[in-house]
Amino acid sequence: MTESRQPTAEGVALAAAKVAQILPKTPLLPLEVAGRTIWCKAESLQPVGAFKIRGAWHRLTALNEDERRRGVVGVSSGNHAQGVAWAAARLGIPATIVMPTDAPAVKLANTRALGAEVVLYDRPGGEDRDEVSARLCEQRGATLVHAYGDPWIIEGQGSAGIEIAEQLGRQPDLILAPCGGGGLTAGLALACPDAAIVPVEPEGWDDVCRSLASGTIQRIAADAPPTPCDALQTPVTWPINFAILQRRCPFGLWITPAEIRAAQRLAFSKLHLVIEPGGAAALAAVLAGKVELAETTAVVLSGGNTDAAAFAQVIASDD
Amino acid sequence: MTESRQPTAEGVALAAAKVAQILPKTPLLPLEVAGRTIWCKAESLQPVGAFKIRGAWHRLTALNEDERRRGVVGVSSGNHAQGVAWAAARLGIPATIVMPTDAPAVKLANTRALGAEVVLYDRPGGEDRDEVSARLCEQRGATLVHAYGDPWIIEGQGSAGIEIAEQLGRQPDLILAPCGGGGLTAGLALACPDAAIVPVEPEGWDDVCRSLASGTIQRIAADAPPTPCDALQTPVTWPINFAILQRRCPFGLWITPAEIRAAQRLAFSKLHLVIEPGGAAALAAVLAGKVELAETTAVVLSGGNTDAAAFAQVIASDD
Numbered sequence: 001m002t003e004s005r006q007p008t009a010e011g012v013a014l015a016a017a018k019v020a021q022i023l024p025k026t027p028l029l030p031l032e033v034a035g036r037t038i039w040c041k042a043e044s045l046q047p048v049g050a051f052k053i054r055g056a057w058h059r060l061t062a063l064n065e066d067e068r069r070r071g072v073v074g075v076s077s078g079n080h081a082q083g084v085a086w087a088a089a090r091l092g093i094p095a096t097i098v099m100p101t102d103a104p105a106v107k108l109a110n111t112r113a114l115g116a117e118v119v120l121y122d123r124p125g126g127e128d129r130d131e132v133s134a135r136l137c138e139q140r141g142a143t144l145v146h147a148y149g150d151p152w153i154i155e156g157q158g159s160a161g162i163e164i165a166e167q168l169g170r171q172p173d174l175i176l177a178p179c180g181g182g183g184l185t186a187g188l189a190l191a192c193p194d195a196a197i198v199p200v201e202p203e204g205w206d207d208v209c210r211s212l213a214s215g216t217i218q219r220i221a222a223d224a225p226p227t228p229c230d231a232l233q234t235p236v237t238w239p240i241n242f243a244i245l246q247r248r249c250p251f252g253l254w255i256t257p258a259e260i261r262a263a264q265r266l267a268f269s270k271l272h273l274v275i276e277p278g279g280a281a282a283l284a285a286v287l288a289g290k291v292e293l294a295e296t297t298a299v300v301l302s303g304g305n306t307d308a309a310a311f312a313q314v315i316a317s318d319d
Numbered sequence: 320m321t322e323s324r325q326p327t328a329e330g331v332a333l334a335a336a337k338v339a340q341i342l343p344k345t346p347l348l349p350l351e352v353a354g355r356t357i358w359c360k361a362e363s364l365q366p367v368g369a370f371k372i373r374g375a376w377h378r379l380t381a382l383n384e385d386e387r388r389r390g391v392v393g394v395s396s397g398n399h400a401q402g403v404a405w406a407a408a409r410l411g412i413p414a415t416i417v418m419p420t421d422a423p424a425v426k427l428a429n430t431r432a433l434g435a436e437v438v439l440y441d442r443p444g445g446e447d448r449d450e451v452s453a454r455l456c457e458q459r460g461a462t463l464v465h466a467y468g469d470p471w472i473i474e475g476q477g478s479a480g481i482e483i484a485e486q487l488g489r490q491p492d493l494i495l496a497p498c499g500g501g502g503l504t505a506g507l508a509l510a511c512p513d514a515a516i517v518p519v520e521p522e523g524w525d526d527v528c529r530s531l532a533s534g535t536i537q538r539i540a541a542d543a544p545p546t547p548c549d550a551l552q553t554p555v556t557w558p559i560n561f562a563i564l565q566r567r568c569p570f571g572l573w574i575t576p577a578e579i580r581a582a583q584r585l586a587f588s589k590l591h592l593v594i595e596p597g598g599a600a601a602l603a604a605v606l607a608g609k610v611e612l613a614e615t616t617a618v619v620l621s622g623g624n625t626d627a628a629a630f631a632q633v634i635a636s637d638d
Contacts, residue, residue, distance in 0.1 A: 024486075027346055027364055044591040045346055045361075106588065167343075265627070269425065272363040272623030274591040304591030308584070312635035315627040 006240070011155035012190045015058040016162035022057060022090075023047070026160075028167040028298070029271055033286055038297045039172065040267075040283065041164055044275055044304030048110070050231070051160055051184060051302050052076075052083030052147075058156030059145050060087040068093045071142040074116075075099075075133045077123075077230045078107025079303050080147040085114035096142065098133045100124075104230060104307050123233075126222060148181030149238030157184040161191025164298050171195050173294035176282035178302045179208050179252065180234035182241035188300070189248035195298075198291060199245065199252045200281040202229040202260070208237050208245065209252030217242050228257050228310075231278030231303055253291060255284040261314045263287050267301060268315050279303035325559070330474035331509045334377040335481035341376065341409075342366070345479075347486040347617070348590055352605055357616045358491065359586075359602065360483055363594055363623030367429070369550070370479055370503060370621050371395075371402030371466075377475030378464050379406040387412045390461040393435075394418075394452045396442075396549045397426025398622050399466040404433035415461065417452045419443075423549060423626050442552075445541060467500030468557030477506025480514075483617050490514050492613035495601035497621045498527050498571065499553035501560035507619070508567035514617075517610060518564065518571045519600040521548040521579070527556050527564065528571030536561050547576050547629075550597030550622055572610060574603040580633050582606050586620060587634050598622035 029040045043051035060072065071094035074084035081097040088095035095116040099108060100123030112118055119136065121127045137144045146153065165171045171194040179185050179199030185208075189197045199208050204225040210218040220235040227233060237245070255263075260277050263284035267275040275283075279302040285291055286299055348359045362370035379391065390413035393403035400416040407414035414435040418427060419442030431437055438455065440446045456463045465472060484490045490513040498504050498518030504527075508516045518527050523544040529537040539554040546552060556564070574582075579596045582603035586594040594602075598621040604610055605618055 024346060027343060029364065030366070042364075045348065047349070049591050268593055268627065268630075272368050272593040274587055274593060308587065308634040311587075312631035316631035 005151050007151035007154040007186065007190060009190045009193065011151065012158035012162060012187060015054065015156045016159035018058055018061060019054050019156070019159045023053065025163050025167065028164060031270055036293050038286060038293065038299055039164070039168065040271060041160060041298060041300045042273055043160060043300060043302050044273055044279055048079070048082035048086050049303055049305045050079035050083065051157055051300070052079040053086055054159045055153035055156030055183060056080065056083035056087040056145065059150065059152035060091055060093060062152055063143060067143050071095060071140060072145045073098065073133050073136045073142045074145045074147070075129045076147050077103045077233060078111065078305060079231050081107065081111040081116065082114060084145050085111050085116035089115045096136055098129055098136065104305065106307050107305050110305065148183030149240055151240065153183050154186045154241065155190070156187065158187025158191040160184070160300060161188040165192055168296060170296070172296040172298040174198065174297045175300070176200055176285055176291065177300040178232055178278050178281035180232040182208055182237040182245055184300065184302065185249065186241045186244040189244050196294070197249050199249055200285045201252060201254045202227040202232050202281065203254050203256045205233060206252065206254040207235065209254055211237060211242060212245060212249055212252050215246070228260060229278035229281060231276060232281060253285045255281055255288060255290070258319060259284040259288045261319065264314050273301065274304045274306065274311060275301050276303050276306035324470050326470040326473040326505065326509060328509045328512065330470065331477035331481060331506060334373065334475045335478035337377055337380060338373050338475070338478045342372065344482050344486065347483060350589055355612050357605060357612065357618055358483070358487065359590060360479060360617060360619045361592055362479060362619060362621050363592055363598055367398070367401035367405050368622055368624045369398035369402065370476055370619070371398040372405055373478045374472035374475030374502060375399065375402035375406040375464065378469065378471035379410055379412060381471055382462060386462050390414065390459060391464045392417065392452050392455045392461045393464045393466070394448045395466050396422045396552060397430065397624060398550050400426065400430040400435065401433060403464050404430050404435035408434045415455055417448055417455065419448070423624065425626050426624050429624065467502030468559055470559065472502050473505045473560065474509070475506065476503040477510040479503070479619060480507040480510025484511055487615060489615070491615045491617040493517065493616045494619070495519055495604055495610065496619040497551055497597050497600035499551040501527055501556040501564055503619065503621065504568065505560045505563040508563050515613070516568050518568055519604045520571060520573045521546040521551050521600065522573050522575045524548070524552060525571065525573040526554065528573055530556060530561060531564060531568055531571050534565070547579060548597035548600060550595060551600060572604045574600055574607060574609070577638060578603040578607045580638065583633050592620065593623045593625065593630060594620050595622045595625035
């Protein structure tokens with residue numbers, strides 16, 4: 001049971017030190033929005049194209065020799081998959097990744113290219129990925145590396161917040177981050193205790209928004225609408241995440257597919273970055289004017305793994 | 320006469336120190352090519368989307384009060400234009416930029432948005448940009464900031480090489496760089512005296528290749544073919560550049576439009592970077608197997624200013 005300990009600020013600091021040994025800091029790029037400068041943390045420039053490599057590295061390096069031998073199982077639409085596969089390959093740990101059949105082709109291909117075994121589950125058909133992965137762990141004696149409901153993963157993702165504070169020379173007053181299950185958001189909250197933390201979710205997948213508003217964990221309905229943000233398509237946060245979010249997030253925000261596309265286009269034209277739909281969620285909320293900017297506002301651009309045809313369509317249009 | 324002094328390694332070191340005060344280091348990203356790791360210097364992530372900001376900053380900060388008051392004139396298809404405009408705006412110096420009528424719309428718009436006055440000249444019709452800019456300088460008493468034939472510009476661009484060596488912990492054995500007039504290439508040569516330096520030009524615009532091979536400066540013919548690499552469309556290098564290139568570059572390489580597109584696609588899919596055609600020239604030469612890689616090879620991705628429609632077309636195709 002990975003929830004047996006709580007993630008801590010000390011754990012985030014340890015994760016940041018471990019990450020700094022193997023990954024260079026991603027740049028924190030200034031961007032003018034409505035006459036203000038915001039700071040964009042370009043996690044799309046990580047080796048696997050997303051921040052997920054942070055948590056995976058912190059988690060897998062914490063495994064003992066016996067656990068490493070028996071391997072790990074990850075569950076992911078793609079970015080966590082690649083993070084776990086990357087860390088496992090570096091550490092010589094066998095990795096199996098449970099991925100949805102409708103994951104972007106590029107994410108499936110990259111995960112396999114990193115040497116991981118991919119087991120598909122039927123997300124559109126409603127198959128429960130947690131059941132699939134639990135069964136695999138039992139069969140193989142492997143350790144489950146959950147994408148967000150895990151203290152090491154939360155601490156690892158939080159290392160991005162340590163870097164942001166170092167790069168700014170202070171903690172930002174406000175951090176907006178794309179939010180799926182809440183691993184990154186919870187980690188940032190631990191990393192930057194002085195900052196307000198705002199999670200941003202896709203329209204129709206606003207379970208964290210509703211959980212924060214209601215004070216109890218809410219779940220996405222089975223008939224949730226499709227979203228371009230495959231990376232944020234998470235039906236429910238976990239108590240280990242929510243305990244932190246509830247303490248530190250004043251509210252959550254959600255953004256529409258059109259708002260996401262506008263943010264992808266701005267990142268293309270002004271930052272020259274390829275940002276996937278889910279990775280652009282926090283920037284989309286700023287652009288859409290859904291939050292009052294603080295004196296120092298940081299925005300996480302969390303990933304860049306998007307199929308070429310989809311990205312071409314976004315940047316070539318102006319809707 | 321800006322050629323009255325020669326650029327020096329000390330000048331590059333000074334430029335690097337000045338640049339470090341105002342611009343964060345651009346990342347040096349590892350990329351696997353044919354089983355080898357090469358190091359990609361992502362200059363597309365500079366505030367104006369190209370390395371040109373380095374030379375412009377070094378040049379404009381070297382002007383005295385009187386020169387600053389009288390302003391500067393730059394000549395550029397767009398990236399140098401934006402670099403000069405950015406530096407001028409920061410320093411409160413009036414800037415006029417001479418740009419070709421066929422420059423990418425995004426470069427024209429960005430230059431104007433940075434507060435510079437844009438004067439167009441008829442590049443397709445053969446109007447001589449050096450004449451246009453010389454006339455403007457005379458009329459206004461302004462200082463010409465040449466895009467490459469200037470000791471400060473060369474030194475400033477060389478600061479990228481200082482950063483590469485710092486980031487690697489050593490000088491690379493080989494550096495490939497996109498080459499227009501040879502400002503960047505010459506600067507890198509001064510910055511990294513232990514490295515072999517290879518300039519890469521677009522097909523049909525290989526004047527530096529031919530100059531190196533023949534030992535005397537060669538010029539592009541008036542009927543040169545069109546190239547997608549607007550940033551590298553320079554008809555002739557200058558003696559101040561060639562003196563360094565001749566001493567330090569074993570040879571030059573040229574690449575085709577299709578090789579450029581393949582490099583842009585690889586930068587998109589593996590690095591999640593938007594690279595303009597000219598910015599991808601050096602990577603294109605590596606991908607095409609046109610150079611034997613060294614133990615440590617660095618490649619400059621020099622810019623990312625490309626129109627959305629053009630970039631969409633490149634990444635959506637596979638030719």
